[in-house]
Amino acid sequence: MKGPDRALYDAAGTRRDPIPTPTFPFFPARYSAFALCVAGLAASIAAVVLLPLAWLAWIALALFAALTGVGLHDLRQERHAILRNYPVIGHLRFLLEYIRPEMRQYFIESDSEAAPFSRAQRSLVYQRAKGEPDNRPFGTQLNVTLSGYEWINHSMQPTTLADHDFRIVIGGTPNPATPSGFTCTQPYSASVFNISAMSFGALxxxxxxxxxxxxxxxxxxxxxxxxxxxxxxxxxGGDLIWEIGSGYFGCRNDDGSFSDDRFVVNARDPQVKMIEIKLSQGAKPGHGGVLPGPKVTAEISAARGVPVGIDCISPSSHSAFSTPVEMMHFVAKLRELSGGKPTGFKLCIGHPWEWFAIVKAMLATGITPDFIVVDGAEGGTGAAPVEFIDHVGAPLQEGLLLVHNTLVGVGLRSRVKIGCAGKVITAFDLARMMALGADWCNAGRGFMMALGCIQAQSCHTGHCPTGVTTQDPVRQQALVVPDKADRVRNFHRSTLHALQELVQAAGLDHPQQITAHHIVRRISDTEVRLLSNLIMQVRPGALLGPLDHQHTVFRMYWPLADAQSFQPMAQDLPEPVDHALAA
Ligand SMILES: Cc1cc2nc3c(=O)[nH]c(=O)nc-3n(C[C@H](O)[C@H](O)[C@H](O)COP(=O)(O)O)c2cc1C
Structure with missing residues (x-):
């Protein structure tokens, strides 16, 4: 036969095999459940006829009639092959798939398996949030002989600190290069642990x-x-960091562009302590967002300044600036319009030359942000495409190291505070990030868990079982505000208390003194290294001179960066020598 046998195909091109000659067994076993339903239906009809007053017979009739109806529908429908082959019983597969995450979480998952947060991490948050004792008996459950195991070195002379309310001052560092009107005149004394950006709408x-x-x-x-x-x-009235994304919600003109006047109204509110321009977030950098029209309620419309019921779009980039220098002027403008509040930006590191271009723009204009928040690729989101969640953006360690070291290398680190976010849950996580260069940490999902989130991962469906990420008015009643507010406070307090104990044990006075010299990492069965020997560490001012002895990322990409453009200067990028941002 040269071409396909046309008799085997219908007009739509679907193959129609000839009905095979029945062989034993005549009736395929996969139809057994359906056959039992039909038999049950026949038997219950007989029972109803013979015993019309027996209510059990009527119930059986209704049940078997429904199941037979389901079976017939399964055989005729064309969406699910499994149901066509396994009528009635095939539904078990969908049921089991539906409850699989819960079954896994409750019965199968180990304490240390992270998906994305392990049971051990979640339990710790719940305990701390409820104010329960978080001490453990018997000893560590971690395998201290595995590569990657880390610890903080303790001191022979631990300190004793008065309390755990560790603070840092953001903004207000004198900047000789900046005209006085553009400096931060309302510095903010921030805790070293804060609630990360999560919108009303997602929450x-x-x-x-x-x-x-x-x-x-x-x-x-x-x-x-x-x-x-x-x-x-x-x-x-809790302190707010007002995040300004590319949609300029709360400060936009009707065409979606930035509005100075509307910005001023919100930014000058005393409750707003800092202004954060969002460039990107780790879970979906380079990706905009759409809140579909039906979800744009009157409340959301009022907060964002967008019409009710119309798709609410966050473009993938800002319209208020298109070059690094323009971006710095935008930072300065927002700082001035806000009345001198600390103004900075949040980003997940992507192309290194774009980040370097921003730093060169700081040098060229003399304008520095008061802070930068580095978000890691491991960060969370209400909803994002799976490829973005899994494979776009630099993880927190690499992004943070690059940002910290670049600022050190150009002599701007003392003027710019660095915050970070990405699966920071425990006091050790905080200490580790500070060792890598952060001044403070934010947590998003940690605080969601303090609110009762059970990691059901249904944020995007509107069916959050604990009322944290839903707009359903009934579902969110499950979240009792006074009780959960206590838990949020407790989680923060207990985490910082644990941090105090780590800082004391290390013989230090403040978490900002923790450096990469204090943390040790196992790299093989027989070898451990101080983090300071493993990560890149640029010397102050080193990027302002010859780059010969600098890390490859600086040698290759710093010269390509242009304060006037996010594009690299050379058309052809040099042959890569080492793809790692940090060795
Ligand atoms: C439900 C949800 C909503 C979020 N919304 C935003 C947002 O509006 N803006 C933003 O910059 N980041 C947003 N994020 C990212 C977090 O602020 C944070 O950077 C990221 O989740 C990493 O922190 P985590 O690991 O502690 O959650 C969101 C995260 C979650 C889980």
Whole structure:
């Protein structure tokens, strides 16, 4: 036969095999469940006829009639092959698939398996949030002989600190290069642990209320996320970091461009302590976002300044600037319009030459942000394409090292505070990030867990089982604001208390003194190294001179960076020598 046998195909091109000659057994076993239903239906019809007053017979009739109906539908439908081959019983597969995550989480998953947070991490958050004792008996459950195991070295002379309310001052560093009107005149004394950006819209109203109330009680900051400041953020008066994304929500003109006047109204609110321009977030850098029209409720419309019921779009880049120099002027403009509040930006590191171009723009203009928040690829989101979640953006360690070392290398580190986010849950996580160069840490999902999140990972469906990430008014009633606000405060307090104990044990006075010399990492069965020997460490001012002895990332890409453009200067990038951002 040269071409396909046309008799085997219908008009739509579907293959129609001839019905095979029946062989024993005549009736395929896979139809057994359906056959039992049909038999049950026949038997219950007979029972109803013979015993019309027996209610059990009627119930059986209804049940078997329904199951037979399901079976017939399964055989006729064309969407699910499994149901066509296994009518009725095939539904078990869908049921088991549906409850698989819960079954895995409750019965199968080990304590240390991270998906994305391990049971051990979640349990610790719950214990701390509930104010339960977080001590463990017997000893570590970690395998200290495995590569990658890390610890902080203790001192022979531990310190004793008065309390755990560790703070840093953001903004207000004198800048001789900047005209006085552009400097930060309202520096913010921030906790070293704050609530990361998560919008009202991604979070429920009750979640926002509880987070903000917890922040108020605990004296730490609550980042609004790019959805801007909703009425729920203002009820309890907790300190706000106002995030400005590319949609300029809360400060936009009707055409979506940035509005100075609308920005001033929100930015000058005393509750707003800092302004954060969002360039990207680790879970979906380089990707905009759309809140579909039906989800744009009156409350969301009021917070964002967008029309009700119309798709609300966050473009993938900003329209207020298109070059690094313009971006620095935008930073300065927002700082001035806000009345001198600390102004900075959040990003996940992508092309190194783009980040270097931003730093060159700082040098060229003399304008520095008061802070930079580095988000890692391991970061969370309400919803993002799986390829972005899994394979776009630099992980936190690499991004943080690059940002910290570049600023050290150009002599700007003392003027710019660095925050970071990416699976920071425990006090050791905080200490480690500070060792890598952070001044403070934010947590998003950690605080969600303090609110009761069980990692069901249904944030994008609107069916969050604990009322944290849903706009369903009934579901979110499950989240009782006063109780969960206490938990938010407790989680923060207990984590910082644990940090205090680590800092004391290391013989230090403040977590900012923790460096890469204090942390040790196992790299093989028989070898360990101080982190300081493993990570890149640029000397102050080193990038302003010859780059010969610098890390490859600086040697190759720093010369290509242009303060006037996010594009690299050379058309052809040099042959890569070493792809790693940090060795
Ligand atoms: C539900 C949810 C919503 C988020 N919304 C935003 C947002 O609006 N803006 C932003 O910059 N980051 C957003 N993020 C990212 C977090 O702020 C944070 O950077 C990231 O999750 C890493 O921190 P984590 O590992 O502690 O969660 C969101 C994360 C989650 C889980």
């Amino acid at each position: 429920s109203a009750n979640a926002v209320l509880a987070l903000n109330k917890g922040a108020k009680m605990g004296g730490f900051a609550h980042d609004t996320g790019e959805g801007s400041i909703s009425q729920h953020h203002r009820v309890h």
